[in-house]
Amino acid sequence: MLTLDQHPSGRHFLQIPGPSPVPDRILRAISLPTIDHRGPEFGALGLKVIQGLQQVFGTRHPVAIYPASGTGAWEAALVNTLSPGDAVLMVETGHFAMLWQKLALRLGLAPQVLTRPGTCAETGLPLAWRHGVDPAAIGEALRADREQRIRAVCVVHNETSTGVTSDIAAVRRAIDVAGHPALLMVDTISGLASADYRHDEWGVDVTVSGSQKGLMLPPGISFNALSPRALQANETARLPRAYWAWNEIVEMNRSGYWPYTPNTNLLYGLHESLDMLLGQGLEVVFARHRRWGEAVRSAVRAWGLPIQCADEALYSPVLTGVITPEGIDADALRRCIHERFDLSLGTGLGRIKGRMFRIGHLGDCNDLTLMAALSGVEMGLRLQGVALAGSGVQAAMDHFTAHPAPKPA
Numbered sequence: 051m052l053t054l055d056q057h058p059s060g061r062h063f064l065q066i067p068g069p070s071p072v073p074d075r076i077l078r079a080i081s082l083p084t085i086d087h088r089g090p091e092f093g094a095l096g097l098k099v100i101q102g103l104q105q106v107f108g109t110r111h112p113v114a115i116y117p118a119s120g121t122g123a124w125e126a127a128l129v130n131t132l133s134p135g136d137a138v139l140m141v142e143t144g145h146f147a148m149l150w151q152k153l154a155l156r157l158g159l160a161p162q163v164l165t166r167p168g169t170c171a172e173t174g175l176p177l178a179w180r181h182g183v184d185p186a187a188i189g190e191a192l193r194a195d196r197e198q199r200i201r202a203v204c205v206v207h208n209e210t211s212t213g214v215t216s217d218i219a220a221v222r223r224a225i226d227v228a229g230h231p232a233l234l235m236v237d238t239i240s241g242l243a244s245a246d247y248r249h250d251e252w253g254v255d256v257t258v259s260g261s262q263k264g265l266m267l268p269p270g271i272s273f274n275a276l277s278p279r280a281l282q283a284n285e286t287a288r289l290p291r292a293y294w295a296w297n298e299i300v301e302m303n304r305s306g307y308w309p310y311t312p313n314t315n316l317l318y319g320l321h322e323s324l325d326m327l328l329g330q331g332l333e334v335v336f337a338r339h340r341r342w343g344e345a346v347r348s349a350v351r352a353w354g355l356p357i358q359c360a361d362e363a364l365y366s367p368v369l370t371g372v373i374t375p376e377g378i379d380a381d382a383l384r385r386c387i388h389e390r391f392d393l394s395l396g397t398g399l400g401r402i403k404g405r406m407f408r409i410g411h412l413g414d415c416n417d418l419t420l421m422a423a424l425s426g427v428e429m430g431l432r433l434q435g436v437a438l439a440g441s442g443v444q445a446a447m448d449h450f451t452a453h454p455a456p457k458p459a
Contacts, residue, residue: 096306349442
């Protein structure tokens with residue numbers, strides 16, 4: 051751990067795609083004295099955060115809140131709805147999609163993985179990690195499942211490892227057109243409160259998310275937003291569950307409490323986060339993130355570097371993946387930028403480690419934050435000997451000046 055005299059002056063620029071910077075307002079809320087988690091004040095707090103989360107998820111139905119990371123919420127989604135040996139259709143879109151598949155295997159499920167075969171001619175990277183979910187392929191797989199052995203379709207909404215945001219409404223339509231009864235489970239851990247998401251409208255049965263991205267909190271809270279179909283499946287599911295069981299949580303949440311000791315001070319922070327987001331209006335929040343993403347991508351294009359997401363319609367408003375030229379180690383580049391400019395960028399994960407880095411543009415951020423980050427990246431690229439086509443910093447400035455920030459509602 052760094053001692054106080056080892057920290058550089060000024061602020062550290064945390065531009066990874068989560069955990070995202072925590073606003074001072076939320077830090078102050080977390081620092082308040084802990085209250086009795088069985089007392090009346092806590093019950094009022096619990097009801098308030100549940101109601102606020104329902105607005106952010108876009109649901110009228112229960113949202114289970116866990117003192118856990120997003121991985122815990124992945125497990126909760128599966129064990130509350132499925133039985134040993136159940137087939138689960140999953141889609142390879144990046145590192146986190148495959149981690150969810152790995153977890154399903156460990157639980158004794160039988161995941162079937164859809165992938166996009168081949169590598170990209172331009173970059174040599176796997177095509178599956180440059181594109182989003184293919185709804186048509188899901189529909190075809192479900193139509194081929196004549197015995198309806200597949201019990202759930204699991205997809206990632208905003209793939210944090212690549213910067214691709216998949217069309218969840220189209221996935222729901224593909225399931226419906228196939229006439230298949232499989233549940234739809236969606237991971238929007240990095241998308242929630244940054245990208246448009248509609249649990250009820252899009253027909254999602256279980257939505258998984260976490261606190262450390264668009265909600266601007268430290269890690270430590272995760273969520274399952276539930277549908278009536280998911281709650282019905284819960285009644286017959288036979289995978290073991292105790293801590294993750296929905297029934298006790300949903301029942302006690304009706305009065306604002308939990309069946310075990312909740313993380314009270316993080317719930318203070320969640321209350322403050324929801325007040326900030328809903329006070330601005332979610333449409334304004336989403337528009338702000340889209341604008342940031344467009345500015346960062348304009349910088350990457352000006353540098354002449356490929357964007358990890360190969361489909362412009364699926365660009366993430368949360369982060370941008372940048373592919374480095376052949377022979378340029380993306381992790382060495384990140385180390386250089388961190389050491390010289392006190393700027394943290396996201397690493398490449400899994401099959402694309404060393405070939406790309408990720409710029410986060412989410413949460414407690416603004417135009418000047420991103421301009422500073424892009425300046426650090428541009429200087430780092432030059433220091434590492436990357437021949438740039440032009441100035442990404444100038445391109446981002448031009449974008450920001452030509453597109454004013456959306457005003458809070």
